[in-house]
Amino acid sequence: MDKTWNNRAWFMVLPVLVLVAFNAIIPLMTVVNYSVQETFGDNVFLFHGVGFFQDVLTSERFHSALLRSLAFTAIILAIEIPLGVAIALAMPRKGIWVSVCLVLMALPLLIPWNVVGAIWNLFALPEIGLLGRTLNGIGFDYNYTRHPVDAWFTLVLMDVWHWTSLVVLLAYAGLSSIPDAYYQAAKIDGASRWAVFRFIQLPKMKRVLTIAVLLRFMDSFMIYTEPSVLTGGGPGNSTTVLSIDLVKIALGQFDLGPAAAMSIIYFLIILLLCWIFYTLMMRNEEQ
Amino acid sequence: MSENTAVAASTTMPRAAAARATARSGSRVRLGWLVPTIYIVFLMVPIYWLLTMSFKTTNEILGGLTLWPHKFTFANYQTIFTDPSWYMGYVNSIIYVTINTLISVVAALPAAYAFSRYRFLGDKHLFFWLLTNRMAPPAVFALPFFQLYSAIGLFDTHIAVALSHCLFNVPLAVWILEGFMSGVPKEIDETAYIDGYSWPRFFTKIFMPLIASGIGVTAFFCFMFSWVELLLAKTLTSVAAKPIAAAMTKTASASGYQVGLLAAAGVLTIIPGAIVIYFVRNYIAKGFALGRV
Numbered sequence: 001m002d003k004t005w006n007n008r009a010w011f012m013v014l015p016v017l018v019l020v021a022f023n024a025i026i027p028l029m030t031v032v033n034y035s036v037q038e039t040f041g042d043n044v045f046l047f048h049g050v051g052f053f054q055d056v057l058t059s060e061r062f063h064s065a066l067l068r069s070l071a072f073t074a075i076i077l078a079i080e081i082p083l084g085v086a087i088a089l090a091m092p093r094k095g096i097w098v099s100v101c102l103v104l105m106a107l108p109l110l111i112p113w114n115v116v117g118a119i120w121n122l123f124a125l126p127e128i129g130l131l132g133r134t135l136n137g138i139g140f141d142y143n144y145t146r147h148p149v150d151a152w153f154t155l156v157l158m159d160v161w162h163w164t165s166l167v168v169l170l171a172y173a174g175l176s177s178i179p180d181a182y183y184q185a186a187k188i189d190g191a192s193r194w195a196v197f198r199f200i201q202l203p204k205m206k207r208v209l210t211i212a213v214l215l216r217f218m219d220s221f222m223i224y225t226e227p228s229v230l231t232g233g234g235p236g237n238s239t240t241v242l243s244i245d246l247v248k249i250a251l252g253q254f255d256l257g258p259a260a261a262m263s264i265i266y267f268l269i270i271l272l273l274c275w276i277f278y279t280l281m282m283r284n285e286e287q
Numbered sequence: 288m289s290e291n292t293a294v295a296a297s298t299t300m301p302r303a304a305a306a307r308a309t310a311r312s313g314s315r316v317r318l319g320w321l322v323p324t325i326y327i328v329f330l331m332v333p334i335y336w337l338l339t340m341s342f343k344t345t346n347e348i349l350g351g352l353t354l355w356p357h358k359f360t361f362a363n364y365q366t367i368f369t370d371p372s373w374y375m376g377y378v379n380s381i382i383y384v385t386i387n388t389l390i391s392v393v394a395a396l397p398a399a400y401a402f403s404r405y406r407f408l409g410d411k412h413l414f415f416w417l418l419t420n421r422m423a424p425p426a427v428f429a430l431p432f433f434q435l436y437s438a439i440g441l442f443d444t445h446i447a448v449a450l451s452h453c454l455f456n457v458p459l460a461v462w463i464l465e466g467f468m469s470g471v472p473k474e475i476d477e478t479a480y481i482d483g484y485s486w487p488r489f490f491t492k493i494f495m496p497l498i499a500s501g502i503g504v505t506a507f508f509c510f511m512f513s514w515v516e517l518l519l520a521k522t523l524t525s526v527a528a529k530p531i532a533a534a535m536t537k538t539a540s541a542s543g544y545q546v547g548l549l550a551a552a553g554v555l556t557i558i559p560g561a562i563v564i565y566f567v568r569n570y571i572a573k574g575f576a577l578g579r580v
Contacts, residue, residue: 002473003406012401013413015394016457023454024420027431090322099568103561104327107334110560114517114532115553122340122546123333130336133352161330168326222424225517243426250430251522263427274422278415 028267034260052261062262064237065245069221072241076159076220081213083160084167088175089201091168102172105165117229120158144231148238151231155239158226163219167212174208175201207281214277221270242266334557340550348546363551373552376531379445380514381559383528386449387456388509392502394453395460400490402461403468404476417458425518428454433522445528448520452513459512460505467501468494500569507567514560531556 038048056062092098108116126132126143131154135142144150178200186196224243227233233240233248240248246266250259340348341363343356367373401407402414432451433442441447471494479489495502520530535552 003404005407006405007407009401009405009407009410012397016398016417016461017413019390019394019450019453019457020417020420023428023432023451024423027428027435030431030434031427087322087326090319092320092323101323101327103564103568105323105330106564107557107561108330110511110514110557110564111553112515112517112532112556114535115556118535118549118553119333119337122550123336128348128350128352130332130352130354161333164326165330218422222422222426224424224426243424246426247429247518250426251433256430259430266424267427270422270424271419274419275415278418 031260031263034256035264038257048257052257053265056258056261056265061245062265065240065242068238068240069242072155072223073217073220075156076163077213077216079156079160080164080167080216081209084164084212085171085205085209087164087168088171089197091172093176102169105168107165108162109165111162113225114229116158116162117226120154120161120226121230124154146235148235151234151239155227155230158230159220159223162226163216167216170208170212171205174205178204210277210281214274214281217273217277218270221273337550337553340547341554343547345545345547348550360547363547364555366548367551367555373531373534376529376534376552377555377559379524379528380520380530380532380556383445383448383452383520383530384510384513386445387452387513388506390449391453391456391460391509392464392506395457395464395505396490396495396502399461399464399468400494402465404473414461417461421455421458421462423454425516429518429522432519436523442523443525443527447523448528448530449513451519451523452516456509456512460509463505463508464498464501467498467504471497503567507563510563511560 035052036048037045039045091101123129124131124144126136132142142150144154182200183196186200222243223241224247227239227241228244231239233244246259246262249255249262339355342359343353344358344360344362347353347356347358402410436442436447436451475493476489479493484493517532521533524530524533531552535549
């Protein structure tokens with residue numbers, strides 16, 4: 001769209017700016033403050049420099065948590081994106097079933113995250129949970145409270161159950177925007193199913209898919225409540241992802257310095273990834 | 288005459304080809320329904336499990352696996368509806384989610400309009416900065432929010448939770464609304480001004496009805512992300528504005544492990560979400576195709 005230059009537009013943006021800045025900048029300033037200051041209680045703060053940052057960046061605990069978060073995100077993306085697209089491709093385009101499908105698929109997205117964790121906590125219990133009992137019945141020695149692999153399996157399955165619908169809805173929206181004429185032209189040309197997907201559907205979905213990947217990447221990297229309720233960090237700390245570790249340090253131990261330093265590093269990682277995605281997205285749009 | 292038949296032939300040929308093609312795709316669709324059906328069954332099984340657990344007694348749940356309640360009981364729901372510490376949780380949650388949705392949408396509307404129609408100093412950077420807040424990890428903000436809202440005396444109030452959720456909901460609202468607004472051509476604005484509309488009248492009488500489905504989608508997402516969020520809601524409240532999510536965590540500690548009660552509470556948290564999505568189902572199917580999300 002042809003936008004006109006008008007600096008008075010800043011007034012329109014002001015409420016949003018105030019709301020978000022209040023919630024974003026002030027807390028971040030606090031966090032930065034804590035990350036460079038050492039306290040011995042009694043509100044006495046001494047400047048500590050980059051000590052906490054060094055501690056965090058070299059700590060084994062941080063590296064493990066970071067690796068777990070990255071691994072989790074990679075697995076989630078590898079499963080949810082293709083699965084979501086496949087389901088969106090198979091969904092009906094018109095008719096009454098569209099609404100029914102969409103409503104039912106969107107249901108897991110609206111469940112409070114602690115309830116999601118609680119559902120799967122109970123569902124996967126080895127003795128009395130449907131999933132747990134079934135898996136044990138088939139022959140697996142399944143116990144997510146004892147075996148790290150089982151805990152990871154349950155965690156991934158829970159997240160797929162919870163969030164794949166978002167990818168489905170987004171991909172479906174992208175597919176819906178393709179005019180019928182494209183499909184008719186393809187059929188006249190005798191294009192195969194795969195060719196239709198590759199040359200018509202995928203390019204049109206590119207933008208929505210970028211959004212889907214971005215959202216899923218960020219949300220899975222920041223996940224806190226579901227794994228916390230499901231495993232509380234896992235047998236030992238096998239499912240302690242970055243945010244769980246951070247909350248343990250910040251709200252559990254009230255170690256302000258290290259928690260603040262870790263928060264900043266965590267946030268910077270996310271900002272970097274967000275910036276990369278945003279640039280890719282903008283470049284896509286320009287094309 | 289032959290020319291007409293040639294033209295007729297050339298128009299019927301593609302139609303015939305298309306007809307054959309749809310017949311072919313019809314048989315594809317006949318098997319194609321299998322995938323969404325399996326997926327939906329997969330989604331519904333844990334919810335069904337939760338539902339059955341809410342109607343069982345705790346003894347039956349802990350005793351072993353039963354696929355449906357052998358001893359059907361309403362006791363769990365009775366407890367929730369009669370005990371204020373339970374149902375107030377729902378009331379509190381609904382209050383702050385509604386406040387948040389209202390604030391987010393109302394604030395986002397003019398901002399999205401500005402981003403969609405105007406260029407101004409720093410607009411791209413501002414938009415990007417807003418987006419980064421959508422990506423703000425709640426874990427990072429939990430402790431600072433606790434201190435900030437305590438410092439301004441808003442700890443344990445609904446408005447505190449509503450405002451804190453604005454951190455990620457307002458950018459999302461601006462993002463979605465801007466996408467929808469960009470779909471409305473600028474010519475409409477200009478025509479309205481020529482017709483003598485003032486900006487507020489134009490916005491409320493002409494523009495907003497045009498993006499109604501966009502507002503619906505935005506409100507839905509704001510509701511959704513605020514309703515499901517636990518960490519900030521739990522951190523900023525203790526008694527007066529305790530959300531249902533925090534109330535639920537107490538069943539694990541108080542009088543043993545009351546699984547049935549937990550399940551019933553869980554089922555009741557799904558209901559507002561189901562209602563909202565039922566109301567916006569048309570907007571979602573339509574609005575998704577139009578907008579950015």
